[in-house]
Amino acid sequence: MDVRSAQKLVMENKHIKGFNTTDVPLEFCLLQGEIAEAFDAWRKNRPDVGEELADAAIYLLGLADMVGADLQGEIEAKMVKNAARAYHRLPNGVLVKARDGDETEERSSL
Numbered sequence: 815m816d817v818r819s820a821q822k823l824v825m826e827n828k829h830i831k832g833f834n835t836t837d838v839p840l841e842f843c844l845l846q847g848e849i850a851e852a853f854d855a856w857r858k859n860r861p862d863v864g865e866e867l868a869d870a871a872i873y874l875l876g877l878a879d880m881v882g883a884d885l886q887g888e889i890e891a892k893m894v895k896n897a898a899r900a901y902h903r904l905p906n907g908v909l910v911k912a913r914d915g916d917e918t919e920e921r922s923s924l
């Protein structure tokens with residue numbers, strides 16, 4: 815299944831079940847909760863870490879749809895952008911993104 819199809823199916827399920835489809839701040843909080851559940855499962859070496867990550871992915875797909883984002887297109891564009899980025903390591907070990915000229919920016923996001 816591709817990301818775009820998954821996003822559509824997540825929203826169909828939300829509508830069928832009567833889940834949240836309009837409250838964006840709530841959806842961010844619910845996504846955060848699923849990330850926390852996944853972390854807790856991993857930290858405690860529980861076998862459901864993959865299931866909790868799936869929950870997080872499902873919430874992310876729903877949230878993307880709620881804000882009008884085509885997550886597949888966004889991921890593809892971002893991966894191209896990331897692949898083109900160059901990084902170098904400072905003497906103190908911090909990895910920084912090379913920018914136009916000699917400008918650098920501390921790596922804070924993917």
Ligand SMILES: [Mg+2]
Pocket residue numbers: 848851865866869
């Ligand atoms: Mg969960």
